[in-house]
Every structure is written in structure tokens, then in C-alpha cells.
Amino acid sequence: MRKLFRFLRPYGFSITMILVLIFLQCMSTVYLPRLMSDIVDIGIIKGNIPYILKIGAVMLAVSLGAVLCSVIAGLLSSIVSARFGKTLRNEVFIHVENFTLHEFDKVGTSSLITRTTNDITQVQQLVNMMLRMMIRAPLTAIGGIIMAFYTDLRLSIIVVIVMPVLGFSIFVVYRKAFRLFKTMQQKIDKLNRVLRENLTGIRVIRSFNRVDYEQQRFDEANFDLTGTATKVNKTMASLTPIMMLIINFSTIAIIWFGGMRINAHDMQVGTLMAFIQYVSQILFAIMMVSMMFFMIPRAMASATRINEVLEMTPEIQDAAVLREADEMRGCIEFQNVTFSYPGAEHPALSNISFSVNPGEMTAIIGGTGSGKTTLTSLIPRFYEVDSGQILVDGVDIREMSQADLRAKIGYVPQKAVLFSGTVAENIRYGKEFASDEEVAHAADIAQATEFIMEMKDGFDSVIEQGGMNVSGGQKQRLSIARALVRRPEIYIFDDSFSALDFKTEAKLQAALRPEVRESTVLVVAQRVSTVMDADRIIVLDEGRIAGIGNHHSLMDTCSVYQEIVSSQLSQEVTA
């Protein structure tokens, strides 16, 4: 938790103001019973009306001052905590943006969402509460104790007995609650995960008639969370009656012993009233602390989860001394590259060596799970290789800045991803300041113009969240246009034509050829027809290269390629 407080540093002045205001408020609160005692003992009992009016006016002024201090302090602490939350959310977001896919896999997307939203809100609320209560509670308690002792030393023994009892009760409840709060945040993660899967997979769920099953899964996660939340609330709820009981018993004890002292003319009524108020103040302050304790365990659990994210160092970082690529533009060389996913028994890629040059189209083909996507993911350095090296334009990609490396690449992922915004904005994602002509040209090559023009507002038509309002093939074409508008040195198409019909794919390939003539093109494909014309075809089989060559040479030499071809093409085409 303390680690997160560093984000409060910019608000030092406001925090000092809050503390000063709360200090003034506390002083007023401690002063008021003293005035009341004087009104009763000097004013009421002796019938001194002018004195009552005078002290009454002072009491009114002090109370108004206290209210004003409290309101301004409350306002300032709300502003500071809201800004603290904003800063923290920003920090987490920026940090997470630098994560490699490994870190995403480790924490999980749903958990990252909960940590950036719910967890930060918990900490933000605690900061707000602490700013208001942090010095108010101890000051009120200390002021109350001093004044109680000053007012009546003998009756103060009750305070000395009651305080440790209260403190111990709070400690016991707090310990139990902390554990439960931690579990609760994990269960919120789980609920979010189920919810996310349900929302994104709604079509599959409906088509397989699994709505009831998913409902049950959600109910289970929901009940599970409710169970823990109920347990936490029960635990925390037990605190209030315990505290009220202790407070009421101490009030009875004070009245009992104080009453006896008044009878014996050893104490005045006003003094007893002031004493009761001081004890109430002390116990109320302890209650305030316990309210903070109510929030602390949950916020602590949240703070731990936020810190976990902030302390994760992205596996891939730029080297201390960076090298820039030389004259070459778009050369890629794999030198004996081996790569395994964490926890996997076998490497996803073993001893991969090949090189590709600008102006060449290299296709990667292979069965499902043979490592095609993994191979292309290594070029933009989404993952770090286990051994061997990858050179881009003659420089090991680990020695290059990630920004420079990725600026050279136009990547079209296997699963097309679009963002909410207009069609043009989605294409401009590849090149921020692309002109309208460049955007239109990229769409043309990607064979997207026709359907874009059929949309209500053409290039200004809105793409809904996740590209819900466009088809799979249209999505693919827009993500191809996004890569094309960039005019990069290297194009990586990871199975990017799979949702296109043969005619559209052929048209797109024909338009693409002159466009990418000077670039290096890597195409991952399942269909032989997509790769047949490539300058070089790399055949992958269980993470190893089974053959490299053009279509004809592979047909003669590579049995894996022959199998793929014969399983896909009719006899006439293969002939």
C-alpha cells in the first residue's frame, strides 16, 4: 500500500491543507464539551442568562467553523483521491501496454481489467477515507483522552479499561477479514472471466444451445462471490454491535459512578456531561478507525494486486545500447532459432534457419499447430527466442529498439482486430497522418473499397466495438488495408486471406504484388493456392523446417508438402 502512496506526491499542498483544516475541526470538537460544561455549571445552575447567551454564541461560532473546515476538507480529499485514482489507472495502463504476451498470459486479461478498475477504486476510496480520518481520529481520540483526564482523573479509569478491549476486538475482526477480502477480489476476477467469455462467445453459446450451461456457470461464480461477500460482511458487521455494546456499557458505568459522585457533591452535572461527551468522542474516534479498518483489508488486497502488475518487468526491454539497421531494407534472417512457450514440454520452434530479402514473397505453410504463427510472432519480438538469433536488416532484433523494429513491419494478425471508430480511423491506425488518398488507395488494394462504399457513410461509417458490424472477410480486408497504408519494409500476413473467397483473394493478391514489390513479404497460409506463386515456401512440421523451396522443387523433394498439396488440390491443379 505504501508503495502506491508515491502517486500522492503531486498533491502535497492539498493534503497539507486538508490536515490543517481537520486539525482545526478537531480542536473545535474537543473545545465544545468544555464550553457546554461551563454553560451548565455556571449558566444554567446559577441562572446566569447573559453568560448562557455569550457562551452559546461562542459555541455556535465554533460549531460553524468546525462544519466549514469539515466541508472544505471533505471536498479537497474527494478531489485528491479522484486524481490519485486517475494517475494510478494511467500508470497501470501505460505499464501494461509494455507487457509482452507472456505477461498477459501470466496475469490474464480479465484480472488485468479488474485490477485497473475495481482494485484501483478500492484503493482510491481508502485514500479518500484516510485523508478525512487519518489525523481526525487520532487527534479526536488524543484530545478526548487529555480532556477526559483533565476533567476527571478517577472516572478516566473507565476509559483506560475500555480502550484495549475495543482495540483487541477490532484486531481480531480485521485479521479474519483481510483473508476474506483477498479471496473476494479473486472471485471478482473469476466472475469477470466468465462474463467476458459469455459476452464474446455469445454466438457460439447460442448456436450450441449452451445458454443454460453458461447461465449455470455464471450463477456458480456469482454465488461463490456472494458467499464470500456475505462472510466478509458478517465478519465486519459483528464489529458494530460489539463496539456499541462496549460504548453503551462504558456510558452506563460513567453515569453510574458519576451519579454517585454528584450525589456526594464531589462532581458537577456539567462536568459529568462533558466527560460523557469526551468518552463518546474517544470511542467515536476508535469507531472511525474501525471504519477505516473495514476498508483497509480490501484495499490492501487490491493494492497488492496492483503492485504485482506494476512490479512486473516486461520480459522484453530495449537494450541499453541500441543499434540501428544499416542500409538494408527489410531483410530477415533466422539463425538456428529455437523457441518454447513457458511451461511447454516441447519447443514450438526448433532450429529454424532461413533468410528472406526485399522484393521476395516467402510463404509459410504447415499443419495446424506446426508453429507458423509463432514464427511470425518472433519477428516483431512479441516473444524472446530461447536460442539462436533473428536479424532484421543485419541487426539482431534484441539490439534494436522495439519501436524502430516494429516501424518496419506491417503486421496482419490471424484474427483480425478492429477498434471502435470509423473505417478511415481504423485504416489510419497503421499510419497516423495518412492522407485521404493514401487511405483510399490502401482500401483499394485490400479489395475493401466496394463494401466500404456500400456502407452508410463510406469511409466515415462507424465500426462498432470489436468490428461487430462487419463480416469476417471485411474485417480481414480492413486489417490488410491498415498494414498497407503504412508502406512498411516488411509485410507479415498471418493467415490473413482465410476468410476471403477465392475470387477476392486472387484479386487482392494481384493488386498486392506491384504494391509490395520492393518489400519483404511473409505470408502464412493454409491454402496451397495462396502460396503456390511465392518465391520461397517454408514448410513447417511440428516446429521444424521440413523443406524450403518453390512449389515445383518442394513437389519433388518434400513429402510433407506433397501431402498438404494432395490433400487440398485436385489432380489437374497439381499436375
Ligand SMILES: Nc1ncnc2c1ncn2[C@@H]1O[C@H](COP(=O)(O)OP(=O)(O)OP(=O)(O)O)[C@@H](O)[C@H]1O
Ligand atoms: N500462447 C501460447 N502458449 C502456449 N503454447 C502456445 C501458445 N500459442 C501457441 N502455442 C502452442 O505452440 C504450438 C504452435 O502454435 P502456432 O499457433 O504457432 O501454430 P500454427 O501453425 O500457427 O497453427 P494454426 O495453423 O492452427 O494457426 C502449438 O502446439 C500451440 O499449442
